Amino acid sequence: MTSNLLAITVGAILVNNFVLSKFLGICPFLGVSKKIKTALGMSGAVIFVMTLSSLVTSSIYKYILSKTFRVGETEISLTFLKILVFIVVIAALVQLVEIILQKFSPPLYQALGIFLPLITTNCAVLGAAELSVQAGRGVIESTIFGFCSALGFALALILFSSLREKLDLAQVPKPLQGTAIGLITAGILAMVFMGFSGLV
Amino acid sequence: MTIILTSLIFAALLGAILAIIIGAAAKAFAVESDPRIETVTDMLPGANCGGCGYAGCADFAKAIVGGIAPPNDCPVASADDATRIAEYLGITSEEKEKVIAVVKCSGNIAATVRSPYNGIEDCRSAVLVAGGAKGCDYGCIGFASCARACPFDAIEIRDGLAIVHPELCVGCGKCVDTCPKNLIILAPAAVDVHVYCNSPEKGPAKRKVCKTACIACRKCVKAADNEEQMVIKGFLIETNYDNPPISDLVEKAACPTTALRLATKHAAGEYEGASK
Numbered sequence: 001m002t003s004n005l006l007a008i009t010v011g012a013i014l015v016n017n018f019v020l021s022k023f024l025g026i027c028p029f030l031g032v033s034k035k036i037k038t039a040l041g042m043s044g045a046v047i048f049v050m051t052l053s054s055l056v057t058s059s060i061y062k063y064i065l066s067k068t069f070r071v072g073e074t075e076i077s078l079t080f081l082k083i084l085v086f087i088v089v090i091a092a093l094v095q096l097v098e099i100i101l102q103k104f105s106p107p108l109y110q111a112l113g114i115f116l117p118l119i120t121t122n123c124a125v126l127g128a129a130e131l132s133v134q135a136g137r138g139v140i141e142s143t144i145f146g147f148c149s150a151l152g153f154a155l156a157l158i159l160f161s162s163l164r165e166k167l168d169l170a171q172v173p174k175p176l177q178g179t180a181i182g183l184i185t186a187g188i189l190a191m192v193f194m195g196f197s198g199l200v
Numbered sequence: 201m202t203i204i205l206t207s208l209i210f211a212a213l214l215g216a217i218l219a220i221i222i223g224a225a226a227k228a229f230a231v232e233s234d235p236r237i238e239t240v241t242d243m244l245p246g247a248n249c250g251g252c253g254y255a256g257c258a259d260f261a262k263a264i265v266g267g268i269a270p271p272n273d274c275p276v277a278s279a280d281d282a283t284r285i286a287e288y289l290g291i292t293s294e295e296k297e298k299v300i301a302v303v304k305c306s307g308n309i310a311a312t313v314r315s316p317y318n319g320i321e322d323c324r325s326a327v328l329v330a331g332g333a334k335g336c337d338y339g340c341i342g343f344a345s346c347a348r349a350c351p352f353d354a355i356e357i358r359d360g361l362a363i364v365h366p367e368l369c370v371g372c373g374k375c376v377d378t379c380p381k382n383l384i385i386l387a388p389a390a391v392d393v394h395v396y397c398n399s400p401e402k403g404p405a406k407r408k409v410c411k412t413a414c415i416a417c418r419k420c421v422k423a424a425d426n427e428e429q430m431v432i433k434g435f436l437i438e439t440n441y442d443n444p445p446i447s448d449l450v451e452k453a454a455c456p457t458t459a460l461r462l463a464t465k466h467a468a469g470e471y472e473g474a475s476k
Contacts, residue, residue, distance in 0.1 A: 089218070
């Protein structure tokens, strides 16, 4: 059990990093990485939502979707509804988090700003839920996997935003300025993370 | 058929449960906010430039509604906009004089002595290296820190000199805070005559490094309708913005170094190459 959890942790953070080796959540990775401060805010919000959504979606999958029901003559399994259910649950969860945060922590709510509702469209959140289901993980393992995947996302985002802050001061050739050099940097960063493959 | 019905019912049930939870949460954790804030935000220009001193238009709207800030603190909104907001809130608004930024330097590459500089192309970084590469210690470095700070693209870097386009400038003052040489001022928009020099050094010393420096020859002071319209400050002459000269002065004075300029013609580039 412990070694399994360790494998999940290291695997999710380093080896199968969501951004740099699975290419999930690229949109916020590029959009929110101009400053370390916003990157930290986004990372916090993603970690929170992803952990919570992994817990809820894996529970729903385990106790409702994966069961077979008998309705009249036919046996029914609702597994095919999982993507739809996951998206709705994640969206609702983000909304709920936003409402509660606005009430109890206005400073944090203001700091996260637009990033909070944007997490709904972050495919890494859906990815974590879907991959856990595919790997046949239980509720606790899924939650840990979601948390660690979000940590991996945060790691990639903070690394990349620090690099971009340095890039702002570098003399970049005209055609490569801005997003272009950002994408090249992201590519090199992804290659660096390839070095972790085979660790788990 | 059964499977379609079951999945439909399941999806509807899930949606309903989530809707009830969110609805209940929104009710239970509702945050009371003044509806006027949103209306005032909509009435503001929405540029979020920070020229009013607040974090953005929404923050400024909150301050207006709260009675902390007057609506005419916004440099972007026209007087009509401010009046409309004041009417909506039932408060009075005084008209505020419109200001624009003036970069008090006319020394472009052609007119000044400069040493080579290979560092970061940013005025603040350049200043760290012996105060910048320009011969004149007080003039515009021309690495566009102000132009990048401008939310309205009103500053153009032409031939190594920052030039404000008066028709685009709203006077938010972001460039004033950015310039490491402190040579950008906010001047009344109605005044067109400015002295484009900021160096307090003696005339000959200035002329050695810049062809378009103000050498305090006082031609403009004499040509003005009354002597108070131009103020002499040591070896530098300035427009008296409280008692400004009319635009004709530039032609009448015939400034020998063309440091005395009209902001509009300066932006149009009419003085370039005119100095001897």
